[in-house]
Amino acid sequence: MAPRTAEGLTGLELEEFARTVALDRLTDRDRSRSDLAGAMAKKGVPEEVAVVVLDRLEAAGLIDDERFARMWVESRQRVKGLARPALAVELRRHGIDDELARMVLDDQVRDEDEREVARRLVRGRISRLRGLDAQVQVRRLASLLARKGYPSSMAFEVVREELAADIEHSE
Template sequence: MNSERPAPELDPDANPASVARAIILRQLTNSPKSRQQLAQKLAERNVPAGVAEAVLNRFEEVKLIDDAEFAQLWVRSRAQNKALARGALRRELAGKGIAPELAEEALAQLSDEDEAGSAEALVRRKLRTSMNLADRAEREKYTRRWVAMLARKGYSPSAAFAVVDRLIDEQVDGESPE
């Protein structure tokens, strides 16, 4: 991130456990965090590993840190607000240190229908009645663009092509894209 500024040293007179608790509470005030994210923050602030582990364990005991709940919230939020598919969400959760079994439990709340509906909504926003999708070159150009957009959002190629082809066919057949 900012490699020019060294990590702040702990005040030699400060109680490392108190500093760790304050850092964690400040982080959790902003937004939910996974245990790994909080451990990284503590490491950045040079909190001794043993102290960090003990404080993180205590926060888990009192349920202020709960990776399962974090994963559930993350999946709901990102699927709804960013229209991300399971593949992208799985990668994001892994990057946040969520165990694969917890990630799969959280991802189970998304149905295939939810995912297909999100993909369809994304493509419908891009469709314009002024597009000449009956022209083969135009159709291929927009198919590539929209499938790539869906792939960046984590949709499988087969699902992306199915949605894009169906919506283009609807547009060409004169059905309303809205």
């Protein structure tokens, strides 16, 4: 049976354990180097051993922070409807440096796409708010977009446009 922590391991056993921890985490999806380092630290792998193992995995192409960031942005924008600021916070939480995050976000998140995602979010929620006071609808829909990281100016503009379109369609 495989050990649960690095306690008592030395030398090659320790490196093999660290490698196994990283590869286990990589089986279901890409991970950032920082995420893998954190997983190793939780298992008691010394930092100097983790660095050696992570360098090897990176050289082999199994760890790639840019690939991870691109995958993360695409997925979180599509599934959760997150805007650029919220995506940047999540990337930072995964240890992606600000320069790489900015590059990936500039490359993958276009203003018109972001606006369309905001519209889709509002359209998906608007039917549940029918019958409520107009100000309550605006406040709740704008709050939804704010929680997803959309700038308030865009949020209120999209909400007003979608509420007007909804009224027009229901007449």
